Amino acid sequence: MTSAPAMPFIRPFLLLFAITGLVWCEIRSRRQLYSNLHSPIFDKDHYTVQIAEEVSLGTNVTRIVAHDQDEGSAGSIVYSLQADNDQRSLNIFEIIPDTGQIRTKSRVDREQFAIHRLTVRAEDRGSPSNSATASLVIYVLDMNDHAPQFENAQYLVNVSEVTGVGTVIARLRANDEDDGDNKAIKYSFVTAVEDFRMDPNTGDISVAQPLNREATATYDFIVQAQDQSVNVANRLSSQVIISLPRVRGVL
Ligand SMILES: [Ca+2]
Ligand SMILES: [Ca+2]
Ligand SMILES: [Ca+2]
Ligand SMILES: [Ca+2]
Secondary structure (H helix, E strand, C coil): CCCCCCHHHHHHHHHHHHHHHHHHHHHHHHHHHHCCCCCCEECCCEEEEEEECCCCCCCEEEECCEECCCCHHHHCEEEEEEECCCCCHHHHEEECCCCCEEEECCCCCCCCCCEEEEEEEEEECCCCCCEEEEEEEEEEECCCCCCCEECCCCEECCEECCCCCCCEEEECCEECCCCHHHCCEEEEECCCCCCEEECCCCCEEEECCCCCCCCCCEEEEEEEEEECCCCHHHCCEEEEEEEEEEECCCC
16 A cells, blocks of 8 residues: 655645745845935045136036935935035035036136035935935136236326436236236336336336436326236236326425
């Protein structure tokens, strides 16, 4: 007499194990799907970028991206910007929340702000959420958008007819709001002046030769201050009139 095969009794158990295993895997995968196990990670802790001043609104500055290994909303990132030094930086730059693209949203003027220090925050949509930050420094590069301006609107200097050659009789000064060569200034006479000399670097005007007693009573001439932009075509200048009434004797 042979015993009945055990298989018919084992099959239901195998089936139950299989179903239990599938349910467990499904629960595990769903738990992983909706669990927020990871924080966003930036490629770098610190980013720097340069941008020319006076670019048009909406100009793309850079794009900063973080990665999150989670799936679903727990791996979906929202970006935001914080100002480290001056809240006004947030009036000039914005970040697109879904992409990390940073762009300008108002005028970028180096003469007002040369350096913007920001923090980029990446936060996932998990519950509770995880987040990470990276620093971003934006350097605004100068363009030559200012002409030198003389300190005075006009200059009137009395000159004695016996003033010796080489004596400095006036010191003209101009200032330029730009940077580097764009603010470096050279001074010159616009019209030829024989009796006086102008130092191109300092703006000092001195007597170049013995003053002629028979000459006109007043010297009127135009003086120019020009910046030294590398691009000669972009150089800017301003002019002012200086009057030098010649008086008798020693002042
Ligand atoms: Ca996450
Ligand atoms: Ca400017
Ligand atoms: Ca400038
Ligand atoms: Ca300039």
